[in-house]
Amino acid sequence: MADRLTIGEFSRITHLSIRALRRYHEQDLLVPAEVDPVTGYRYYAPAQIRPALTIRRFRELDLPLADLRRFLAAESAGGAEADRGAAQQVVAAHLRRLEDRLGRTRRAVRELRELLDPEAGRTVGLEILPSQPVLAVSLDVPPGADLSWYGAAMRDLDAAAGQRPVSPPGGRYEHRLFTEGHGRATVYLPAEPPPLPGAPAVVRELRLPERTAAVATHVGPHDDLDLTYAAVGSFAARSGLRSQDLVEEVYLVGPRDTGQAGDWRTLVAWLVDPEPGRQP
Numbered sequence: 001m002a003d004r005l006t007i008g009e010f011s012r013i014t015h016l017s018i019r020a021l022r023r024y025h026e027q028d029l030l031v032p033a034e035v036d037p038v039t040g041y042r043y044y045a046p047a048q049i050r051p052a053l054t055i056r057r058f059r060e061l062d063l064p065l066a067d068l069r070r071f072l073a074a075e076s077a078g079g080a081e082a083d084r085g086a087a088q089q090v091v092a093a094h095l096r097r098l099e100d101r102l103g104r105t106r107r108a109v110r111e112l113r114e115l116l117d118p119e120a121g122r123t124v125g126l127e128i129l130p131s132q133p134v135l136a137v138s139l140d141v142p143p144g145a146d147l148s149w150y151g152a153a154m155r156d157l158d159a160a161a162g163q164r165p166v167s168p169p170g171g172r173y174e175h176r177l178f179t180e181g182h183g184r185a186t187v188y189l190p191a192e193p194p195p196l197p198g199a200p201a202v203v204r205e206l207r208l209p210e211r212t213a214a215v216a217t218h219v220g221p222h223d224d225l226d227l228t229y230a231a232v233g234s235f236a237a238r239s240g241l242r243s244q245d246l247v248e249e250v251y252l253v254g255p256r257d258t259g260q261a262g263d264w265r266t267l268v269a270w271l272v273d274p275e276p277g278r279q280p
Contacts, residue, residue, distance in 0.1 A: 003045070004034060010044040014052045021052075027065060029055050029072065051075070063094050104223075111224045122231040126239070127215045129208075129248070129269060132167075134188035135160050135195055136206040143182040153187035153202075154256075160199035166191040170250040170267075172208075175243070178229075213248065213269035214241065221261035225268070232270040241272035 011018050024030040025042065030052055033045040044052075051072065058068050067090050074087035137153040154169065167190035177183035186206075193205040214236040218228040229247070236243060250267035258264070 004043040005046065007032070007042045007044065010048070010052070014049055014056075016052055016056055020056075024052070024055060029065070029068060058094075061094065061098060063090075067094060107221075107223050111227060114227065122216050122218075122228055124214055124216045124231050124235040126235075126241075127213060127269075129211050129213055129215075131208060131210045132190055133193055133205065133207050134170075134190050135193065135203050136186050136188040137200075137202050138184065138186040138204075139202075141177055141182055141185050143180075145182070149185070150187060154189075156200040156203050157187065157189040160195035160203040161189055161191040162196045164191055168250055168252050168254075169256070170248060172246055172248045175245050175247060211244075211248075211269075211271055212241075212274045213271045214239070215267060215269045217252070218264075218266040218268055220264055222264070222266065225266070228266075228268045229270075232268055236270050236272050244271040244273060246271040 005013070007018055007021055010016075011021060014021075016024075021030065021042070021044075025032060030048065032042040033048060034043040035041070036043070055068065055072070058071070063071075071087050071090040074090070135157055137156055139149060139153065141149055150171070157169070169187070169189045171188065172186040174183035174185070177185060188206065188208070195203050195205070214232040216228050216232050216235075218225055232247075233243075248267075248269040248271060250269070252265040252267055254264050254266065255261075
């Protein structure tokens with residue numbers, strides 16, 4: 001093979017179009033081994049074939065240009081262990097992003113199939129949830145808050161309950177917490193009162209009243225929890241049930257029980273005013 005290749009020859013060998021090679025040059029990804037100062041013709045070295053094919057695949061996988069430049073700089077730095085490690089870190093980070101994107105895509109496809117199938121749906125019923133004593137933490141969730149408030153509330157509840165047996169935890173949330181991004185929330189842990197001595201001051205005793213709700217059990221991770229919300233909300237609307245502007249979630253099986261998100265079970269209860277004369 002010749003010591004230098006014209007851009008046409010290099011294009012035929014790599015199956016990269018001349019346009020793509022020019023773009024790689026402009027983006028400082030693959031600089032020709034030589035550029036004729038008079039004609040502007042680009043010439044490539046045989047050693048650039050492998051990097052060219054690598055760049056093509058990374059671009060097909062949407063590796064950001066800045067990351068690709070870091071990878072190429074580490075690869076061309078001479079093969080020191082630190083450089084190889086830097087290159088591997090770039091690749092590993094992007095592979096994690098791709099796996100996350102693939103997971104989101106698969107979930108979106110599954111959810112769209114359910115939404116587009118007239119026969120698909122989630123089983124919803126009208127139930128009366130019994131009164132029960134709980135330990136609870138109530139708070140106003142501010143705008144823009146992440147879910148750290150829930151984790152903090154559960155830690156306080158665990159400290160207040162100690163080793164006493166408890167039922168699955170739950171939460172009662174104003175609808176505006178979802179529609180406006182802030183609102184009142186009460187996280188609870190069914191346990192016999194009182195809280196243990198020295199329990200966090202935010203924990204209080206509460207008795208949940210008997211309540212009527214449109215209920216469905218959500219199976220799996222919470223990424224498509226909105227579909228279950230839509231099912232219970234639609235059921236309530238079609239049935240002419242007046243919403244109490246509260247929804248309750250009971251984490252029958254959740255992250256506290258298993259790291260396998262496919263095994264999670266969440267009871268979603270859309271609280272409504274009792275319907276006179278009707279038995280659930």
